[in-house]
Amino acid sequence: MRILQVVFILFFVFKLEAQNYELENVTFEELMESKHHIDTSAVASIMFKKQETNFKYKKDDGFVCTTDFSIKIKIYKKEGLKFADFKIPYFVGYSNLRDESVKIVKAYTYNLSGNKIIKTKVTSESKFENKLNEFWETKIIAFPDVKVGSIIELRYVLKSQNLSVLPDFQFQYSIPVDYAEYISKIPEFYIYKAIKQGYVDVEYNEKVEQASQTFDDKYGNLLSMNYKQINSRYQTKNVPSLIEENFSNNIENYYGKIDNELQIIRMPNEEPEKIATTWEDVTNSIYKEKNFGEELFKTDYFAKQINNLLLNQENNKMDLIFNYVKNNIVWNGKYGYFPKTGVEEAFKNKTGNVAEINLMLVSMLNYAGLNAFPILISTKDNGIAIFPSRTKFNYVIAGVELNDKTIVLLDATNKNASPNIIPERAMNWFGRMIRKNGTSEMVNLYPEKSxxxxxxxxxxxxxxxxxxxxxxxxxxxxxxxxxxxxxxxxxxxxxxxxxxxxxxxxxxxxxxxxxxxxxxxxxxxxxxxxxxxxxxxxxxxxxxxxxxxxxxxxxxxxxxxxxxxxxxxxxxxxxxxxxxxxxxxxxxxxxxxxxxxxxxxxxxxxxxxxxxxxxxxxxxxxxxxxxxxxxxxxxxxxxxxxxxxxxxxxxxxxxxxx
Missing domain, CATH: 2.60.120.1130 (Jelly Rolls)
Structure with a gap:
């Protein structure tokens, strides 16, 4: 009898612990909590975060990635109320894929009223979309009736056709995280490399299982597909907050996170296709894009002006051209390494995005006989490009290689910039300089001179x-x-x-x-x-x-x-x-x-x-x-x-x- 009691108690504890990692299971004790059990200074905490990625096959789209997010947050202090305004960014700038989408499945606020738990549902009026720029939109959820002591819960699904990189699994924030779990179920046709960021240890296990899916073909016939599936699970507990101090660059660069970068596609009866496995692959593929590489070789639209500018000038061509672009083309505030309207239109309209301005600058410098190249960059607010990926870059500047192999950095988007003085947004560790043959090399973006x-x-x-x-x-x-x-x-x-x-x-x-x-x-x-x-x-x-x-x-x-x-x-x-x-x-x-x-x-x-x-x-x-x-x-x-x-x-x- 005593053994049965112990087994029952253990089962009850296990079940209770498991329930705490599911939504819509808020307890009176959790709402009564006045401070975090480890970090008593915490303004809020993530009680748990769960994330699961699956691949669904559709006859028109092929495999589509869906990631299910669940998160439960406790508010301890008024400074933690900001975590009740939840923002979910998603990409809408694909040229050959459908835009990503976010669906809110559940969203609740929980409070105590006496001994009663009050559950308030987020209504459609509290959910809205905000366009950040031409590439990104944000789904914003404003949780109602949030106060000190509240608990908020959210479940949403992100759907994407872009399989080159999976949604990252972030398990560290500026507030503590009690429990975080990520499960991915990936068909054998896609091989990803998991890259860990930060300073927190994560438990990991993996197994291969049989999987199948059914779908309709174009004639309405029901077909089935059997394949092997790689199931991975990441798990961590009691993750401490990482607080941003002075001189931090971008604190997002240092939070604990898992990124999954697509390495190989291996479809049945086809040769395996390597995808962005090296920086050379990435930069060469960007360079060969029509609206990147070809823009560098266009010269007719500026030849007359540059010829007049350099007439009888031999010694300061770089400075003359740099100042000409800075003073004649106005930056419109848009990032990106691809031109939006093209360098010719930017030159004509005297305004353009960062790519149009700095690719134009590279072209003019080469036209004048200098050895100039584009340098791909990830800005500080975009994070550090720690592994080869086209998606990690969002900016481009110019580099001029001098006879002694010194690289001079130029960014003509800022009127106050000068050679080797680039805006702080672009001073983010290293960039990748692309040479004319598509090869690349790493370039230090920080100055050596005091x-x-x-x-x-x-x-x-x-x-x-x-x-x-x-x-x-x-x-x-x-x-x-x-x-x-x-x-x-x-x-x-x-x-x-x-x-x-x-x-x-x-x-x-x-x-x-x-x-x-x-x-x-x-x-x-x-x-x-x-x-x-x-x-x-x-x-x-x-x-x-x-x-x-x-x-x-x-x-x-x-x-x-x-x-x-x-x-x-x-x-x-x-x-x-x-x-x-x-x-x-x-x-x-x-x-x-x-x-x-x-x-x-x-x-x-x-x-x-x-x-x-x-x-x-x-x-x-x-x-x-x-x-x-x-x-x-x-x-x-x-x-x-x-x-x-x-x-x-x-x-x-x-x-x-x-």
Whole structure:
């Protein structure tokens, strides 16, 4: 009898656990939960996510992929309410396939009213579609009556004829995931390679089984098909949240995820067909597309203008053509590596998408005798192209190979861009440069040259705590590029008002800005300032930071650990030299000690010195980050490095009355 009781209890526990991974099985205990059982700081959690991919055969379409998604989310804090607005993107830009479709099967909100569970169904008014661009649409579900403590459930089906890549299985987010499971049932005719992303372990098992399907032929006869099927199952539990910190690139690149990329199609009685198994396959197939490769060889539409532009010019052809395209063709904000209307139409209408502008640029550069190539890119918001796939790219720039084999990067979509200064959206690890024979090679998209910010200040401190001074700031490369993008079209008076507010100045005068439109020179900004908020006077002493208003006030790296790299975008060299006159009647009582520290492997350095000479404080500080990307293995050292910087930069000079 006791054995039977144990068996019954075990069966009940197993059944209860299984029920928790099914929709429409919300319990009173789950709704009463006020915090996550592991991560008590979580604003919400995914109680479970299940995903199953199947292949269905249709007489007109052949095999079609259908993926069934089920997800159950618990809201713990008001910051978690955003997870009740669910967005499902799907692709609608195929030229030879039907658009993908999303069908909402179930969607509910659960709440407690006393001891009663209230279940609210999502109505059609809470489900709508939003067109993101010409290629993507989004199904949006706004769950009703969601509050702290609510549970939401959703089941939907994504249908696609595109079998080149299956819907990814993401099992990590910015909130914890209690349980995640993915099942795929794939006919033997399609061989996929599963690629794991992220830092979470996943259980995996696979088996081959017999399968069959029935379908009608074109005459209405019922036919059956028998084949072997590869059934795969991925499973993981208690997946921690991955929180986005400063300098993260795109956090989506680092979430735990499984991608399935089609490698081989092997139909009965046919030779196996390799599909995008290498980068060469991918780039060669793109290059051979009519609306890519052929666009590079069209020259008649611009020949007259370029001939006139280069008349008697031999030494700066690249810059002349680059500036011509930037200043004459306006980017319409559209991505893609295929032209939409074609390079000729873009040239005629003086506007185009990124492909039309930069493929036109490549063609013009080659016409002028330079060695130019298109470079395929996945933008930061599109993720990293970690495996060979046409679908992973969404952008294209130009590359010019110089005699010493150096590659110069050019993107004519931004008026402030210059050679090797491309927009941040395109600075995403590596691109693939396609040569004229269709072969390709990897190109680093991050700059090696440091961008410089050089600040010098001459100031005088008054006995009432007022500081008056003059500042000169010099910015090069990416610092200058960012400044021009942010402030190039701003009204001078409005900018000065914001500067006064940002730095707590009481007055800014004699403002001057040099080289705003001359991209070959650094930005130089000078102005005089008055501030009443940089000094503390306590009794007979004056306290102030020698960095005045330039110090880093808090460490940007707060996480205890970090699994993904730190992305600074570009190497930096920041330097500050200040001369601050001590007011009459005061002398230096104490000052910060000098500091000279460096990171491992020359990743960065920091120097800081303060001295006093004949009533004047002389201050110098420099910060260098020598690599655009710093691997997570250096995180603890980087965090401590910045901790020391923050502590040092916020130390005070103390003056005392004579």
């Amino acid at each position: 961008s410089i910010e050089n600040v010098s200040v001459l100031a005088e401190l008054k006995t009432d705590g007022t500081i008056k001074g003059k500042q000169r700031k010099l910015l090069t490369d990416y610092y200058a590029f960012e400044y021009r993008n942010e402030n190039g079209n701003r009204n001078k008076e409005n900018y000065i008002e914001e500067l006064e507010k940002r730095e707590n100045f009481s007055l800014v005068e004699e403002y001057k800005l040099d080289n705003l439109n001359d991209l070959t020179k650094p930005i130089i900004e000078t102005y005089s300032f008055t501030s009443n908020s940089l000094v503390d006077i306590i009794g007979s002493k004056i306290y102030f930071s020698p960095m005045l208003f330039h110090q880093i006030t808090e460490n940007p790296f707060k996480a205890e650990n970090r699994l993904y790299p730190v992305d600074f975008n570009f190497p930096i060299k920041d330097s500050y030299t200040f001369s601050i006159k001590i007011p009459e009647g005061y002398v230096l009582e104490s000052k910060p000690e000098s500091l000279n520290i460096a990171m491992e492997d020359n990743k960065g350095s920091f120097k800081y010195t303060v001295s006093e000479n004949m009533g004047t404080i002389q201050f110098a500080c420099s910060l260098e980050i020598n690599a655009p990307i710093i691997e997570s293995a250096y995180y603890q050292h980087l965090k401590e490095f910045f901790n020391q910087i923050v502590l040092k930069q916020n130390e005070k000079i103390v003056l005392i009355k004579k």
